[in-house]
Amino acid sequence: MKIAVCIKQVPDSWAEKKMVDGLLDRVNVDAVLNDLDEYAIEEAMRIVEAHGGNDEGGPHTITVISMGPERASESIRKALSMGANGGILICDVALAGADALTTSKVLSTVISQGEFDLIICGTESTDARMSVVPAMIAERLGCAQLTYASAVTVDPSAKKVAITRVTETGVEEMFGEFPVVVSVVEKINEPRYPSFKGIMAAKKKTIETMNVASLGISIEGQWSVVVDASLRPARAAGVIITDDGTAGDQIVAFLVEKKLI
């Protein structure tokens, strides 16, 4: 089984974020592995561990794929230290500021060239927060889309993947046949910390670098443009009281004032 895990390096969610020329300033903030992608890496590890592991020369491999600047290799390295076998970084100036359409095109090209069986993603990146890339990859590959999985079962011999997901309409059971794109929610597992052994081993693993030309695709430019971005007026400071037994009445008064009751 060939598993691909798509990851993204993002500005640290705790860092203060700014816009520069209508785009998020990614240069001057700490960059970290998108924390929702750690669940995808962990789930890939659990899937191979349930079916004999991913040791060198074995039947299963996990490849981490990321599109981003050179330093995104740090995030790939972290995934390798959690146990993935190798990485692919697609790095090209033409991809700076790429939107979801371009991102999904690049990732799906790498995935189809690598003939992966199972593609695992997080549900969203904490910076762009669109949650559309996994569905777009499935669309481009013309393959099954099993997103927002809170449980995943893989049957490698039957080439089948089944998931459970919680949606607006209830709890759904779904399945699909290889190749399958899965996205996993953060309830699915508890990502492992890289062990010392894992960190040492990761240093010897290979990260292959590709660009738009080596992928053989063309990038058609932007699909949307930012007209402007502006700071909104700060929220007016609220009224904070300490309960002296009358807080209930004061809440009622607040609701009346806001015409909510």
Next chain:
Amino acid sequence: MSNVLILADFIGAKLSRTTAELATAAARIAEVTAVVLAPVGKGSEYAAAVSHGPITNILVVESDSFTTHGVAASADVLNQIITTKAPRAVLIASHAFGKEVAGRVAVKSNSGIITDAVDISADLIATQLVFGGSTAVHSKISHGVPIITVRPNSITPDLREVHPIIETLIMEIGESAKKSVVTSVQPPEEGGRPELTEADIVVSGGRGTNGDFTAVEAFADSLGAAVGASRAATDAGWYPHSHQVGQTGKTVSPQLYVACGISGAIQHRAGMQTSKAILVINKDPEAPIFEIADFGVVGDLFSVLPKATEGINARKA
């Protein structure tokens, strides 16, 4: 005829209020056609539900694939309609399902996509709020048919009653849209409370409830509100995951959000920060949630909430 398509938003078999909001935004741009995707035999019933909001036409497509193949089947049909009707834009509700349909349609129709818009102007400039609502970004689509998802509860709906012209379309769903198969759906328990993302008021409980949501629910019921929860509360199994508010839960934008025993972690705020008013009840005066409160009470939720509930119920009597 120039028109804007909206995807009528059904949660299960129930039309959501977001549909009228989509229509209201769409009507600023051009005449509105609502697309209704229904199970076989349910087309006219579903279409009849689309009776409020500035909608002139309804296109109905019936197929059981919408239930069995979900997002992919809906996107396939919507794209076929886009190809034949050449709309000015397509507006879809911004929830997990709506965004995925939009994403797939954008790929199919080679069009730009904007998600989580909170407003759209007549010339198709979309407003999004980023960085916890502190920054407004205006953008527009420069390629293809603009595909825009609109956050529920962001646009004040024009709820006029309408009798749109209904047309039924027969469409084949492509094989590649049938690759994922839903084998069972267990509907959530009907609580009688409004849906989280649609509710005017959301009352949420966190770790501070210590697993006892009685006071939170009673307060919510006195206000006709939906009940939400922090991840600490859903992880502990105190409240269903489907009620989680936040980055990995639902994004809500009600008239009033009430946070009870919730500290206000960045991931929680990501799902509620654009609420119009925020009321906080927390024991710890240092809790970061107070930074975004319009009205905050430093106190014990178990004594404050019942008194507030009593006060509200007394006013109704």
